[in-house]
Amino acid sequence: MQLILNPIFQFLCRAVLGGVFIWASVSKIADPAAFAQSIVNYKIVTAPVWVNLAAVIMPWVELVAGVLLILNVWSRGAWTILTGLVLVFSVLIATTMVRGIDIACGCFGSSDTARVGLGLLVRDLALLVPAALVFLKFRTQDATTVSAAPAAVPEEAPAS
Amino acid sequence: MKYLKQTVYILALAGAAALAVNHVPRTRLSIADFDPRPDVTAAAREQDLPTVDLAEAFELFNSGGAVFVDSRPSGLFVQGRIPGALNVPEKESADGLAQFAGMVSTEERVIVYCDGNECLASIHVAEQLRARGYRHVGVFFGGWKEWTDAAYEIEWD
Structure with missing residues (x-):
């Protein structure tokens, strides 16, 4: 537990989770049209307007949340978004496998030729490990703030 | 609740940044006109x-x-x-x-x-x-x- 809460270890966890998403966002921001085509390949959203909106906005969400998580600014929000994306992607990968569609992941832009399959699912779910470790830190922090509060109550009680 | 509030802030910030940067002509993607389906x-x-x-x-x-x-x-x-x-x-x-x-x-x-x-x-x-x-x-x-x-x-x- 001491190790998990160690600031350097926590930084590393945030750097892994945030870093992967920053890395993933860069080539998608550079070429949104190629990313739009990757989205269409999944055959879940195919209406051009929605696909294009997602292609323009999603990489920026990844980038901003990734940077904020590493900087430890609004880290709970950044953690929620990135963990949510990991879960959404795993559902996408799993349903794509079940539907038997054979496509490139597109996760790290169109030059990423990894195919959607079990290996990719494992790679994606592995990100839940640093995510869980970061969450433990949040829990501990929140617990200490909460447990500090009741201690103040008895002091006020005699006054009334 | 911190989680939700910060999530909304970040989504708003990222969305604004994305739409602002999408005006840069070099990589601009016309959201209404571009058809990403393979021809x-x-x-x-x-x-x-x-x-x-x-x-x-x-x-x-x-x-x-x-x-x-x-x-x-x-x-x-x-x-x-x-x-x-x-x-x-x-x-x-x-x-x-x-x-x-x-x-x-x-x-x-x-x-x-x-x-x-x-x-x-x-x-x-x-x-x-x-x-x-x-x-x-x-x-x-x-x-x-x-x-x-x-x-x-x-x-x-």
């Missing part, structure tokens, strides 16, 4: 591949005038296909092609199809068949989707 007909024209529509495909099927090639993954092929079609999955096309070459003469007319009009697998497999010496290769773009929408006969394992 398969253009791809076929580029490869100079003849195409057949649903009516022609159906006629060739009835007359037995062509061998149908299903370029979808084998998992989908066994679940349902145009009757008599042979499977040459795009992904393992080397094995599929070798097997196919052993069964079908290069003089025969071959029609390749995949999911429907938004997949490129049929074009890729058609090119490879042509490289193997098949001279009468065509692509049925409507593919599995148009065939099943028309409720034409299918078979499965």
Whole structure:
């Protein structure tokens, strides 16, 4: 537990989770049209307007949340978004496998030729490990703030 | 609640940044006008591949005038296909092609199809068949989707 809460270890966890998403966002921001085509390949959203909106906005969400998580600014929000994306992607990968569609992941832009399959699912779910470790830190922090509060109550009680 | 509030802030910030940067002409993506769906007909024209529509495909099927090639993954092929079609999955096309070459003469007319009009697998497999010496290769773009929408006969394992 001491190790998990160690600031350097926590930084590393945030750097892994945030870093992967920053890395993933860069080539998608550079070429949104190629990313739009990757989205269409999944055959879940195919209406051009929605696909294009997602292609323009999603990489920026990844980038901003990734940077904020590493900087430890609004880290709970950044953690929620990135963990949510990991879960959404795993559902996408799993349903794509079940539907038997054979496509490139597109996760790290169109030059990423990894195919959607079990290996990719494992790679994606592995990100839940640093995510869980970061969450433990949040829990501990929140617990200490909460447990500090009741201690103040008895002091006020005699006054009334 | 911190989680939700910060999530909303970040989403708003990222959305604003994304839409602002999307005005930079170099990588600008026209959200309303850009059509990200692959233009398969253009791809076929580029490869100079003849195409057949649903009516022609159906006629060739009835007359037995062509061998149908299903370029979808084998998992989908066994679940349902145009009757008599042979499977040459795009992904393992080397094995599929070798097997196919052993069964079908290069003089025969071959029609390749995949999911429907938004997949490129049929074009890729058609090119490879042509490289193997098949001279009468065509692509049925409507593919599995148009065939099943028309409720034409299918078979499965």
